Amino acid sequence: MDFSFSDEQQILKQTVREFAEKEILPVRQELDEKEEFSYEITQKMFDMGFFGIVIPEEYGGMGMDYLSYILVVEELARVDGCQAATIAAGNSLGTAPVYYYGNEKQRKEFLPQLLSSKLWGFGLTEPNAGSDAGGTQTTATQKDGKWVLNGSKIFITNASTNITLGSTIQTLTGKRKDGKKEYTCFLVKQDRPGYKAVPMHKKMTWRSSNTSEIYLDDVEVSDEDMLGKRGEGFHQMLESLDNGRLAIAAMGVGGAQGAFEAAFKYSQERNQFGRPISKFQVNSFKLADMATEIEAARNLLYKACWLRDNGKPFSKEAAMSKLYASEVMKKVTHEAVQLYGGYGLMEEYPVAKFYRDQRLLEIGEGTSEIQRMVIQRKLEL
Amino acid sequence: MNILVFVKRVPDTESKIRIDQQSNSIIKEGLNFIISPYDEYAMEEALRLKEAQGGKVTAVSVGTKENQVILKKCLAMGADEATLIKDDAGETYDSLRVAKLLAQAVKQKFTEPHLLLFGKQSVGADNAQVPSMVAELLGMPQANVVTKLEIEGNKGTAYREIEGASEKVSFSLPAVVSAQKGLNEPRYETLKGIMMAKRKQIPELSLQDLGMKEEDLSPQLEVVRMDAPPPRKAGKVVEDEPPQAAKKLVEFLCQEAKII
Numbered sequence: 001m002d003f004s005f006s007d008e009q010q011i012l013k014q015t016v017r018e019f020a021e022k023e024i025l026p027v028r029q030e031l032d033e034k035e036e037f038s039y040e041i042t043q044k045m046f047d048m049g050f051f052g053i054v055i056p057e058e059y060g061g062m063g064m065d066y067l068s069y070i071l072v073v074e075e076l077a078r079v080d081g082c083q084a085a086t087i088a089a090g091n092s093l094g095t096a097p098v099y100y101y102g103n104e105k106q107r108k109e110f111l112p113q114l115l116s117s118k119l120w121g122f123g124l125t126e127p128n129a130g131s132d133a134g135g136t137q138t139t140a141t142q143k144d145g146k147w148v149l150n151g152s153k154i155f156i157t158n159a160s161t162n163i164t165l166g167s168t169i170q171t172l173t174g175k176r177k178d179g180k181k182e183y184t185c186f187l188v189k190q191d192r193p194g195y196k197a198v199p200m201h202k203k204m205t206w207r208s209s210n211t212s213e214i215y216l217d218d219v220e221v222s223d224e225d226m227l228g229k230r231g232e233g234f235h236q237m238l239e240s241l242d243n244g245r246l247a248i249a250a251m252g253v254g255g256a257q258g259a260f261e262a263a264f265k266y267s268q269e270r271n272q273f274g275r276p277i278s279k280f281q282v283n284s285f286k287l288a289d290m291a292t293e294i295e296a297a298r299n300l301l302y303k304a305c306w307l308r309d310n311g312k313p314f315s316k317e318a319a320m321s322k323l324y325a326s327e328v329m330k331k332v333t334h335e336a337v338q339l340y341g342g343y344g345l346m347e348e349y350p351v352a353k354f355y356r357d358q359r360l361l362e363i364g365e366g367t368s369e370i371q372r373m374v375i376q377r378k379l380e381l
Numbered sequence: 382m383n384i385l386v387f388v389k390r391v392p393d394t395e396s397k398i399r400i401d402q403q404s405n406s407i408i409k410e411g412l413n414f415i416i417s418p419y420d421e422y423a424m425e426e427a428l429r430l431k432e433a434q435g436g437k438v439t440a441v442s443v444g445t446k447e448n449q450v451i452l453k454k455c456l457a458m459g460a461d462e463a464t465l466i467k468d469d470a471g472e473t474y475d476s477l478r479v480a481k482l483l484a485q486a487v488k489q490k491f492t493e494p495h496l497l498l499f500g501k502q503s504v505g506a507d508n509a510q511v512p513s514m515v516a517e518l519l520g521m522p523q524a525n526v527v528t529k530l531e532i533e534g535n536k537g538t539a540y541r542e543i544e545g546a547s548e549k550v551s552f553s554l555p556a557v558v559s560a561q562k563g564l565n566e567p568r569y570e571t572l573k574g575i576m577m578a579k580r581k582q583i584p585e586l587s588l589q590d591l592g593m594k595e596e597d598l599s600p601q602l603e604v605v606r607m608d609a610p611p612p613r614k615a616g617k618v619v620e621d622e623p624p625q626a627a628k629k630l631v632e633f634l635c636q637e638a639k640i641i
């Protein structure tokens with residue numbers, strides 16, 4: 001076993017940490033309060049190369065391993081879960097499906113833009129199809145050699161900014177030979193007539209990340225816009241989520257780390273009964289538990305990345321680390337607020353935002369309940 | 382323009398330094414090491430000069446294999462080449478040892494550099510001696526603690542930070558310049574830069590390669606004792622109604638603290 005980072009990973013971790021502290025930290029609170037998506041920070045993240053971390057260099061990506069990608073998300077989330085979300089969705093759900101399932105023409109058309117300046121959404125969830133992703137009601141029907149899309153998507157990250165190019169849309173395209181539903185994905189540009197993407201507001205979590213509803217009203221696309229082959233849609237989406245879970249876990253580990261560091265510092269500065277509150281054993285034990293659980297979550301996540309980077313099955317460990325890291329962050333942010341006392345409830349102090357941003361991690365890309373289902377299935381109960 | 386930048390590996394400025402009284406050295410265990418922050422300004426300045434005027438930037442570090450990381454970081458920032466002068470002596474705090482190694486390397490291995498850039502001092506040792514010593518050993522002009530640098534042809538102009546003022550000096554190249562905070566804002570390494578650095582080799586030079594023997598580097602300095610700075614004394618709180626408190630504070634500042 002070798003737990004050391006490569007030189008490149010060390011440099012990467014350091015440079016992302018500096019980037020997050022200098023470019024994001026000064027504005028994270030204001031962006032959150034105004035529920036504002038920052039085009040300036042997003043472009044800086046494009047310039048850093050954060051959007052195609054594992055895409056090979058011949059396609060304009062960075063050609064790094066999965067652990068490197070996870071380190072970037074972890075370091076961003078240590079400062080701001082919202083910017084981490086833009087990057088996690090940008091990589092796992094935006095560029096990855098285009099790269100893994102797209103043909104050469106699609107890769108050449110989209111990747112250069114998606115790696116340098118444009119965002120792309122991943123349209124799976126619908127109002128009536130959340131955890132049950134097979135409940136997709138959006139349809140694509142053939143008409144005069146074209147496909148006509150109708151339906152709607154909800155909660156789609158990065159799908160309605162001024163720099164969004166379009167989204168991958170999962171549709172129902174009929175029935176397979178065995179009678180089961182057939183799903184197919186299309187790469188749909190947002191300038192298509194009948195396509196409308198609208199930002200969703202008044203979120204409690206990830207407020208400066210872009211979340212959207214997409215309406216498809218007789219949107220015409222062609223065979224050339226199909227991602228992979230007809231009938232491969234469901235598999236593509238599930239596989240993307242397997243990968244995506246690692247990034248959500250990284251947000252759990254990074255966010256927990258950020259909340260822990262804040263509470264660690266505060267508990268040494270805050271005096272009650274004539275001494276720092278960290279001197280009370282109940283509080284120091286809390287901090288010891290937080291540090292221990294963060295380390296455990298991090299190790300599980302890195303192990304899952306190691307499995308993936310070494311070409312081994314990782315889907316069980318990905319679900320485990322997503323589940324565990326998000327629950328560790330729940331506990332850590334809860335205790336961090338507790339250590340801050342009343343100030344912890346005030347947005348002026350950093351832990352309230354960590355507390356709110358954690359909430360998504362138990363819901364997005366498969367709820368904790370769904371993760372447990374995935375894990376028990378893998379255990380072959 | 383051919384620019385050499387000299388960089389040192391130092392403990393992260395945010396780490397808590399502990400001292401081993403037995404060996405009179407700091408305890409390295411658990412410390413995070415980084416490139417000395419002033420050296421980062423030197424590296425950034427070199428890259429900006431290269432981008433404006435063309436040329437080549439080479440990063441050089443003295444130390445063990447562990448220094449590879451900071452040299453790779455320099456390559457990731459945009460340096461063309463990096464060289465490690467391998468010296469296993471560890472931290473000796475002996476500036477002359479390092480200066481001799483560097484001066485010899487410049488003479489023997491680097492053809493006609495125009496500019497030798499350093500940080501004004503390394504964080505941790507804080508001797509601020511190596512740049513001047515190298516300049517002396519090589520017979521080059523030097524400008525230290527520089528906050529602004531202009532190079533035109535064979536001439537350089539530097540603005541030095543001195544007590545309460547700024548001093549403008551001009552010199553001819555080749556020259557030694559050491560960087561102060563404020564010279565520039567160092568860039569982040571991009572992911573592309575990191576991957577480009579990964580493909581580059583970092584050659585190592587041994588004492589032998591430089592034609593030197595351990596005797597040439599006989600220590601000029603011995604660390605006799607090392608102590609942590611005494612903990613800061615608790616501050617004094619003046620408690621009273623504002624008008625009285627202000628009076629007491631002024632009295633204290635005049636008579637006890639003697640600062641006004």
Ligand SMILES: Cc1cc2nc3c(=O)[nH]c(=O)nc-3n(C[C@H](O)[C@H](O)[C@H](O)COP(=O)(O)OP(=O)(O)OC[C@H]3O[C@@H](n4cnc5c(N)ncnc54)[C@H](O)[C@@H]3O)c2cc1C
Pocket residue numbers: 089093121122123124125129130131132154155156157158206211360363364365366367368369370
């Ligand atoms: C900020 C944000 C960003 C998002 N980004 C994207 C995106 O980019 N792309 C995308 O496609 N989706 C996205 N989502 C959607 C997200 O993946 C879904 O919200 C999630 O899958 C849950 O679906 P749902 O909200 O419909 O909840 P439901 O499925 O209605 O679940 C409600 C509750 O029932 C439980 N439940 C459901 N089924 C079962 C079961 N079989 N057994 C036990 N319990 C069950 C759930 O665990 C949950 O507690 C995003 C969501 C948010 C909030």
